[in-house]
Amino acid sequence: MTTIAILGAGVMGETLLAAVLADGHPPEGVVISEKLPERAAELHDRHGVRVTTATEAVRGADVVLVVVKPQDVVALLDEVADAVPPSATVVSLAAGVRIDVIEAHLPAGTAVVRAMPNTPALVGAGMFGISPNEACDESRLAVVTRLLGSGGEVVVVDESRQDAVTAVSGSGPAYVFYLAEQMIAGGVEAGLDPSAARTLTVQTLVGAARLLQSGEDEPAELRRRVTSPNGTTAAAIDAFDAAGVDVGLRAGVAAAARRSAELSEG
Template identity: 70%
Template sequence: MTQRIAILGAGVMGETLLSAILSSGHPVSDIVISEKRDERAAELRDRHGVEVTGNAEAAAGADVVLIVVKPQDVGAVLAEIAGSVRPGATVVSLAAGIRIDTIASALPDGVAVVRAMPNTPALVGEGMFGISPGPGVTDEQLAAVGTLLESGGRVVVVDESRQDAVTAVSGSGPAYVFYLAEAMIAGGIAQGLDEDTARELTTQTLVGAAKLLAESGDTAEELRRRVTSPNGTTHAAITTFDTDGVRDGLVAGMAAAAARSAELSGPA
């Protein structure tokens, strides 16, 4: 028996989840997405054949409600759906920094709440979702949420107290990789490569290294050591990185990201 899924928010991530869930085989007849703009609603209907309504209408009768709007819009969305979402439903917030208790307090008793942190590689089916169940969420409900989000990547379950760390590692993490890519491309150009070649070399190197890390079973440290011959070219680069504090800077930056996430979440 399939579940009725409501996706509130038809931005990039909302449509990404819609596409991923449809690709996983979930019937389009059991999915509804909300969108206020007529032009965008028509685009979604034409592209996906999905029902498009307002927030309250979408939430009514849904088994799982995915809130995929900007954090500053969550309060208004919760106010819209509070009278529509049914007891026993699961509400999943993908809005950064919004705590479970904030969401639960705006909804009727008996509604299960799960908090999730996505990242942008979900756009290509390689996302990472850290999910945290609120009080009263059953194993069955949590498993159903995990299955839905796995259509866009991988899922790990963490305590909500660790969501700031998830944000620092995977939520913001793609930007760190892109930052590294920018530097590698710039370094290749500085050594005489044309931009297209430097970009292709960098991109495939990152793709290949990530695949090797994911599939080899070896640690990142071990894989790095295998490439780093004593007094070789890689050793020269890594030594320079260490001297310039690249590793320490990255760790400090992630700590700053986690601290900012905690600030945005407000007091515990």
């Protein structure tokens, strides 16, 4: 049994805790850190896992999930470094914190994985872009992939591509929510009441995503099938192109990637 230590009992920490338990991992194989007694009692009662200090949590752990704010990572690693087992794999889910920074605050040779999650992990539909260091071999990476996969999909990328991961999937849910805002507003302007406009928009986005996920067809091909010549969809696409929506979206992803790189550099 893989022993998992989760350092950080915030929303994402508890989300990962719930995901690995729902995936069949036994509660006795998971420990989570939390300083506040009330919150610790809540986590224990809700999930049946041991709740303790960060240092105690990592003792004997096979995988250590670091799920705290980026600005808190270094202090936390310094706190637990002496207790991290040599055989443990440390996985950081803190946005923008590079592998070399993590390595500098852990014993030499520690296996490290940098991961970029996104908020749909809260409903089991997350996307994790992960990057291992040289000390993380294939077997360790497979364990991490399986654990994070309990909360969604996982893709392995070189760390040099983490800014692109952040721009596409880390920030990506906000792009979809932005699209939803505009679709709802457009529906209201076209005469729908807000409730109907929201229901139509949400289900359309959910259905389109499932259709995209269900097969091998590219988005452009799926779009083509809906777009009859001189029809309503064609009119909308023409308006989008005239307004530069396509250029704007790509520019937004590029801007997010640049900002991610800036934040990583501190």
